[in-house]
Amino acid sequence: MRWLSVGLAAPVDARALVAVQNSLYPEHTVSEDAFSFTEHRYLLARAGEEGVGYLVVSRSQREGDPAGKLWAYLTLGPGSGETVVRALYEGLETLPDAHVLYTMTHETQTERQDLLKRLGYREVLRSYGADLDVGAVDLSALGDPETRLHAEGVVIHTLAELTGDPDYLDKLYALYEDTNRDIPEVGHSDTLSRAEFRAHLNRDDGLPEAYHVATGGGLYIGYSELFRGREADTLKQEATAVRRSHRRRGVALALKLRGLSYAQAHGYARVNTGMASNNAAMVALNTRLGFRPQRAYLTFRKDLD
Incomplete structure (x- = not known):
């Protein structure tokens, strides 16, 4: 993979976020308006100049939650693998307000689950429709x-x-x-x-x-x-x-x-x-x-x- 970098996206990076999202779901394309930089942060991974994955990061404000509780949701571009996932989650830990991290994956994504466990995450809940x-x-x-x-x-x-x-x-x-x-x-x-x-x-x-x-x-x-x-x-x-x-x-x-x-x-x-x-x-x-x-x-x- 080309040189990989991870950092917080700014509004000028919205096009890269859109490109990742639309490459993954070409039948349901979105525009830059789909990304709200006032409500969320976006941790963006780039290979060279190309966006290859991102985490949507939200700070929990639910009553009774500990300070520094962050939720992170992964969107991974086609062809991106463990190297990108690992880089994004390691980048998440560098955020100054990160103290307790939560993320989700589907039960069929066994490789993703194994990686999260290797990164120090533990399963705490199963939810289903x-x-x-x-x-x-x-x-x-x-x-x-x-x-x-x-x-x-x-x-x-x-x-x-x-x-x-x-x-x-x-x-x-x-x-x-x-x-x-x-x-x-x-x-x-x-x-x-x-x-x-x-x-x-x-x-x-x-x-x-x-x-x-x-x-x-x-x-x-x-x-x-x-x-x-x-x-x-x-x-x-x-x-x-x-x-x-x-x-x-x-x-x-x-x-x-x-x-x-x-x-x-x-x-x-x-x-x-x-x-x-x-x-x-x-x-x-x-x-x-x-x-x-x-x-x-x-x-x-x-x-x-």
Whole structure:
């Protein structure tokens, strides 16, 4: 390989980043606008003058995270191998704010996993998508936790129903803040501000009538999010979370069953979701509902201090 250099990219280097990305995915080309130098840093590897790979580097701002926690995502140009990967990850360690490093790779990329281990990384998490055949779900066989919860004063509402309350956003955001710290982090994900959370609720793929919130004793105690999927007959299950004070009472199951009932009533064929190995309770619940896991992504960590 020609002389290899690694360094932080500047906006003038965006063309080199674009060239790497588009050489790897020629059917989905991007422009320089795809790279935000205000939100991320880009560690670029060049062979001579040609870009051959890069790491997208993001500083974690999730509540409770240690200072100096960085996420890095690799894009490797065609024909680039271990030499480039090693150079990029070694360059990552030279960043002045690098103390705890996280990165991800697919379970099929065994050589990449072996290299990360040789570089001192250890696997800490497996995450994977999962699909559910909506038509194959027998809701009656899964019980009726909602009726029992209702007798205990817990009521499930749709987001569409709650918007009549002028304080609904404050209550829902408080629920999000209280539960978000317990949701396993899969990839870089900062805690949303109130404004960002409101934008999340108002996404173009939003379905307020399929977004369910459990309330009890004047408090929002749990929620489960369904959004439109990429295909017209698919829904995307995002976060499901319950306050610690109300867990192990069937609230999450009741919320998910309400969502599946919506999916069946509106003719959806599939629901997609994500799961993580360090959330055994949710993995067990999704497995009980019939979700079938896909291939896993592996999260690796390296502590520099």
